[in-house]
Amino acid sequence: MMDFSGLLLLLVVFTDFWVLGTTRMSSVIRAAAIQGAILAALPLALHPGLSLHMVGLAIGTFAIKALLLPAFLHRAIREASVRREVEPVIGFTASLCIGAVAVALSFAVAQRLPLPEAQTALLVPVALATVIVGLIVLTTRSKALTQVVGYLILENGIYVFGLTQAERVPFLVEIGVLLDVFVGVFIMGIVVFHINREFDSLSSAKLTELKD
Amino acid sequence: MRLLALLVIPLVAAVAAYLHHGAGFRNAWLLAAAAAHLTLVGSLWVVPGPPVFGDWLALDALGLIILTVVTILFAVVALYAVGYLRTEAPRGGRAFVTCLLAFLTFTSLVTLSHHLALLWVGMEATTLTLAPLVFHRHDRRSLEAVWKYLVLSSVGIALALLGTFFLAAAQVDGRPLLIGDLVMSAGTMQPSLLRAAFVFLLVGFGTKMGLAPLHAWKPDTYGEAPSLVSALMAGALTSCAFLGLARIAQVMSAAGQAAFMQPLLLAFGLFSLVVAAAFMIGQTDLKRLLAYSSVEHMGLLVLGLGLGGSGTYGTVLHVLNNGLTKGLMFLTVGNVVLVTGTAHVPSMRGVLRRAPLSGALLLAGLFAVTGSPPFGPFVSEFTILGAAIGQGHPWLGAVLVVLLAVIFIGMARPILDVLYGEPGAVGSGPPAGGLRLAGPLVLVLLVLVLGVYLPSHLRVALARAAVSLGGVVP
Numbered sequence: 064m065m066d067f068s069g070l071l072l073l074l075v076v077f078t079d080f081w082v083l084g085t086t087r088m089s090s091v092i093r094a095a096a097i098q099g100a101i102l103a104a105l106p107l108a109l110h111p112g113l114s115l116h117m118v119g120l121a122i123g124t125f126a127i128k129a130l131l132l133p134a135f136l137h138r139a140i141r142e143a144s145v146r147r148e149v150e151p152v153i154g155f156t157a158s159l160c161i162g163a164v165a166v167a168l169s170f171a172v173a174q175r176l177p178l179p180e181a182q183t184a185l186l187v188p189v190a191l192a193t194v195i196v197g198l199i200v201l202t203t204r205s206k207a208l209t210q211v212v213g214y215l216i217l218e219n220g221i222y223v224f225g226l227t228q229a230e231r232v233p234f235l236v237e238i239g240v241l242l243d244v245f246v247g248v249f250i251m252g253i254v255v256f257h258i259n260r261e262f263d264s265l266s267s268a269k270l271t272e273l274k275d
Numbered sequence: 276m277r278l279l280a281l282l283v284i285p286l287v288a289a290v291a292a293y294l295h296h297g298a299g300f301r302n303a304w305l306l307a308a309a310a311a312h313l314t315l316v317g318s319l320w321v322v323p324g325p326p327v328f329g330d331w332l333a334l335d336a337l338g339l340i341i342l343t344v345v346t347i348l349f350a351v352v353a354l355y356a357v358g359y360l361r362t363e364a365p366r367g368g369r370a371f372v373t374c375l376l377a378f379l380t381f382t383s384l385v386t387l388s389h390h391l392a393l394l395w396v397g398m399e400a401t402t403l404t405l406a407p408l409v410f411h412r413h414d415r416r417s418l419e420a421v422w423k424y425l426v427l428s429s430v431g432i433a434l435a436l437l438g439t440f441f442l443a444a445a446q447v448d449g450r451p452l453l454i455g456d457l458v459m460s461a462g463t464m465q466p467s468l469l470r471a472a473f474v475f476l477l478v479g480f481g482t483k484m485g486l487a488p489l490h491a492w493k494p495d496t497y498g499e500a501p502s503l504v505s506a507l508m509a510g511a512l513t514s515c516a517f518l519g520l521a522r523i524a525q526v527m528s529a530a531g532q533a534a535f536m537q538p539l540l541l542a543f544g545l546f547s548l549v550v551a552a553a554f555m556i557g558q559t560d561l562k563r564l565l566a567y568s569s570v571e572h573m574g575l576l577v578l579g580l581g582l583g584g585s586g587t588y589g590t591v592l593h594v595l596n597n598g599l600t601k602g603l604m605f606l607t608v609g610n611v612v613l614v615t616g617t618a619h620v621p622s623m624r625g626v627l628r629r630a631p632l633s634g635a636l637l638l639a640g641l642f643a644v645t646g647s648p649p650f651g652p653f654v655s656e657f658t659i660l661g662a663a664i665g666q667g668h669p670w671l672g673a674v675l676v677v678l679l680a681v682i683f684i685g686m687a688r689p690i691l692d693v694l695y696g697e698p699g700a701v702g703s704g705p706p707a708g709g710l711r712l713a714g715p716l717v718l719v720l721l722v723l724v725l726g727v728y729l730p731s732h733l734r735v736a737l738a739r740a741a742v743s744l745g746g747v748v749p
Binding site for chain 2: 194227271
């Protein structure tokens with residue numbers, strides 16, 4: 064089982080780089096959906112006892128992160144008929160390189176963190192790397208919709224970190240967190256829809272009226 | 276039971292208000308829920324409520340003080356909202372009232388949560404319930420405001436979640452993430468993980484409070500949201516975010532990590548004051564001016580917390596004073612803006628003549644918000660200043676005095692410009708009616724009373740809250 068969870072965590076990093084390196088928006092959303100599905104499998108792989116808590120978490124995560132949110136975001140780009148992320152603030156190659164540095168840094172930092180359990184050897188560096196990748200996507204992409212995906216990736220990273228504490232955080236709270244993320248992305252999606260209608264563009268770079 | 280009722284009543288009212296199509300019914304639900312909530316909180320001052328759900332929901336002195344700010348502000352805003360929705364074309368009044376009531380539910384949840392992950396859930400939910408309200412006007416400017424608000428707050432609060440998980444990882448003994456157990460077993464916590472948790476939580480809740488340099492969303496959001504929403508944000512939401520920070524501060528000081536925490540808090544506090552002072556000079560939008568004033572007061576809160584000792588007492592008192600004063604200012608400015616039709620300072624003149632009562636309230640509010648006697652904020656700011664000078668930071672005290680003076684000038688100039696002078700030709704809305712004036716009048720009285728007299732119940736609660744944060748009573 065240990066090996067299987069390690070494989071899943073490597074796949075999480077793989078989807079991180081997929082998001083960083085791709086230009087097509089539908090592909091970015093697909094990567095996020097696949098990441099969501101991997102995250103749903105993780106609690107089962109890490110805690111093989113099949114407890115109600117872990118099964119519930121897996122089902123909730125799969126429903127929200129792999130099905131509902133990606134479907135909603137796909138619908139948003141279809142209605143906006145925008146396909147590509149055109150003008151990233153930092154180029155794709157550059158952001159891939161930053162992502163690679165982030166992964167290396169995460170492993171270095173995670174080794175120095177005094178976390179007790181052995182099962183977390185890969186969990187913490189992957190979590191930190193995913194958080195950083197989420198932040199990179201959020202700050203360097205100009206399309207509002209891609210930024211929403213960045214937020215989702217960031218949340219995914221925190222979710223992975225939370226798995227180190229899964230047995231200590233009650234199920235109710237985890238469902239609360241998932242619901243908050245769901246509603247958050249949903250409201251962001253609605254705002255993106257309004258941005259598109261108002262400015263005829265999905266680019267948040269046009270939001271420049273308010274300043275001092 | 277009463278603690279649970281604080282959550283259930285507004286939630287039921289929110290659902291009921293959504294199901295009713297008549298504006299009259301919705302207003303009745305809004306006012307009834309606000310009144311019931313206010314009464315319940317009042318009863319909790321007299322007879323404390325026992326914890327429910329195995330200590331997950333409980334009310335300590337700090338929570339009670341912030342809950343009181345929330346409930347008073349909400350009651351006032353509910354009255355104001357009834358008058359406001361009558362004046363402004365009611366666009367989706369249904370969603371408006373529902374979001375307001377949901378906001379009351381989740382802010383109450385934050386003040387009652389003694390489980391820090393549950394507190395996080397409530398905090399994120401408050402962010403989300405206010406987003407539709409910020410976007411109330413449905414124009415380009417409010418769209419930009421709500422986008423910045425959502426993205427920055429969500430990222431900030433996400434980092435706070437990471438901090439919460441770090442805190443869980445740092446904890447060795449006791450039930451996970453319950454504040455009482457965390458404080459009790461603080462000595463056995465893993466220090467480096469605890470510090471990491473503190474940094475993430477400071478950045479996360481600091482973003483929600485709007486501490487500089489994490490305040491970028493604040494002027495835009497407060498400037499574009501309807502004034503009553505800005506009042507709730509600047510008075511209630513920031514106080515709840517401060518509570519989140521105060522909870523981790525409780526753990527840090529119990530764990531003997533005050534030496535790590537205090538310099539960080541002082542730095543954020545001082546920088547917030549500097550940024551607020553710098554951006555207030557020459558500010559031409561009244562609501563943005565108030566947003567920077569909010570940055571200033573959030574800075575004062577963490578400054579007092581960072582000073583420790585009697586500064587902590589000043590901070591706890593300032594939460595109360597700031598919450599009520601911000602409500603007063605935003606609601607009054609809202610009334611003035613409805614008269615003049617703009618918040619642009621150069622186009623507003625002679626408000627004192629055109630709407631004497633609102634003008635007088637604005638003048639009183641100016642003195643209150645800048646910490647002048649005899650209003651409440653003077654007492655709390657003076658306590659914080661006294662702590663800075665008395666506890667070995669005379670240079671900090673001196674800088675603080677200069678900054679507060681600059682801020683006073685920065686606030687007074689535009690507001691006096693607006694009050695005096697010849698009434699211009701622009702805008703000729705009717706002066707505010709009774710519903711929209713009642714709230715600010717109540718608030719100005721409360722802020723005045725807090726400046727001259729603290730009831731004994733309140734003094735005891737303030738002292739307890741300050742001690743729980745590792746401070747002392749001056």
